[in-house]
Amino acid sequence: MPSSSMATADLRALVHGAGPTGALTALALAEAGWTVHLSDPLDAAQLRARNRAYAFNHSSRRLLERLGLWELVRPSLMPFRRLQLCDLGTGAEVPFTTADLGRRVASGADGSAAAVGWIGLHGPLMELLQRRLAAEPRVSQAMGVGSEAEPWPETAPDLVVAADGPHSPHREGLGIRVWQHTYSQSCLTAQVALRGTDADQAWELFRPEGPFAVLPLEPGRAQLVWSAPSSRCRRLESLGADGFLDALAGALPDRFQPDGLLDQPRSFPVGLLLARRLQRGCTVLVGESAHRCHPVGGQGLNLCWRDVAVLHRLARKASAGALAPSRLPRAYARRRWPDLLLTLLATDLLMRVFSNRSRLLLPLRRLGLAALANLAPLRRLSLGAMTNGPCRPW
Numbered sequence: 001m002p003s004s005s006m007a008t009a010d011l012r013a014l015v016h017g018a019g020p021t022g023a024l025t026a027l028a029l030a031e032a033g034w035t036v037h038l039s040d041p042l043d044a045a046q047l048r049a050r051n052r053a054y055a056f057n058h059s060s061r062r063l064l065e066r067l068g069l070w071e072l073v074r075p076s077l078m079p080f081r082r083l084q085l086c087d088l089g090t091g092a093e094v095p096f097t098t099a100d101l102g103r104r105v106a107s108g109a110d111g112s113a114a115a116v117g118w119i120g121l122h123g124p125l126m127e128l129l130q131r132r133l134a135a136e137p138r139v140s141q142a143m144g145v146g147s148e149a150e151p152w153p154e155t156a157p158d159l160v161v162a163a164d165g166p167h168s169p170h171r172e173g174l175g176i177r178v179w180q181h182t183y184s185q186s187c188l189t190a191q192v193a194l195r196g197t198d199a200d201q202a203w204e205l206f207r208p209e210g211p212f213a214v215l216p217l218e219p220g221r222a223q224l225v226w227s228a229p230s231s232r233c234r235r236l237e238s239l240g241a242d243g244f245l246d247a248l249a250g251a252l253p254d255r256f257q258p259d260g261l262l263d264q265p266r267s268f269p270v271g272l273l274l275a276r277r278l279q280r281g282c283t284v285l286v287g288e289s290a291h292r293c294h295p296v297g298g299q300g301l302n303l304c305w306r307d308v309a310v311l312h313r314l315a316r317k318a319s320a321g322a323l324a325p326s327r328l329p330r331a332y333a334r335r336r337w338p339d340l341l342l343t344l345l346a347t348d349l350l351m352r353v354f355s356n357r358s359r360l361l362l363p364l365r366r367l368g369l370a371a372l373a374n375l376a377p378l379r380r381l382s383l384g385a386m387t388n389g390p391c392r393p394w
């Protein structure tokens, strides 16, 4: 990580939660010149153990570049250069390619950005972040021991970051309430051997029972993110490999041929969650402690990392003496609202508009997707919003 060239005050932050958001927050604050204490009740191995794949977009790529982490992380990611959006209710299809990214986004700092997005597995990603944290002298860690240990008993920290997930004990401790809605859909994830799609192509299939993403992991291997009514997800989860592959073949268009199940399918409930405020006192809510959205469009972790991007910019300003540390939490909250509200609204709308066979909506969907397929500026606009977030700068 490049060392900060700024004149740094001795600023200290406590980061609660060392999932993908908390780990990156600790690295971002350290890069900004802060001294950081990171804690999590889980130990490092438990933190790596989740079997998940994330779709990363250009907002995450840019943050990793700013933190000097992109070159480290990139080899573990699978780029996809095409994203095919298919509405199985109307038969309409929209192909997004790197040409729809616009020249500014498509040419990343090192020319490596010629991808619509990247898929990364949780384990290797966490391992890289943990290795970097261990080598970072500004970060101390307390993993697997609870968050009670107070590293600086004599002085209060300048900033407390609650990155402790959707059930955030710190958010609850501060009495911050949330708006939330649990969808009747759940989300089932599984890795499969799959023919009928290229290694550099991702798919977002809109099925009447819910969105279905097919994400390339390596040639012939894909991660599925399958949204469907919760009872159906539970049934699918309990089927044996053969039963699951049969159900999958029935759900996917004919061009896909599932050949094998490579892990145990797991379903989890999906919901919308938004904290009613993003800070209180010197504490800020970051990542899923502040918000959660439907997995459609792969926005979740990217949205969490855009929180980190804003915090990083403000932390640098504070280090440089251009922002009083006491004003940082409010500045953070003000800057995050537009992106959070628009992204949560967009994912909710996408899910509602496409997860049905409404006679009223089908012609509108056909029309909208035909416009998207035929008008390059419209494709650039929508892919730009998906990959950069709906409102830059963040």
Ligand SMILES: Cc1cc2nc3c(=O)[nH]c(=O)nc-3n(C[C@H](O)[C@H](O)[C@H](O)COP(=O)(O)OP(=O)(O)OC[C@H]3O[C@@H](n4cnc5c(N)ncnc54)[C@H](O)[C@@H]3O)c2cc1C
Binding pocket: 016, 017, 018, 019, 020, 021, 022, 039, 040, 041, 042, 047, 052, 053, 054, 055, 146, 147, 163, 164, 165, 166, 169, 170, 189, 225, 267, 268, 286, 287, 288, 289, 298, 300, 301, 304
């Ligand atoms: C079952 C499941 C499957 C998922 N699969 C996918 C997927 O396939 N693709 C995808 O893009 N997204 C997936 N998601 C969503 C994705 O995991 C989240 O977007 C991401 O984990 C958010 O990261 P986070 O660091 O904000 O929160 P979390 O990953 O939840 O991390 C929060 C951390 O806080 C810690 N913590 C809890 N209490 C305390 C405390 N008191 N003090 C300190 N630390 C504490 C927890 O131990 C945890 O490590 C899935 C989510 C779930 C629940």
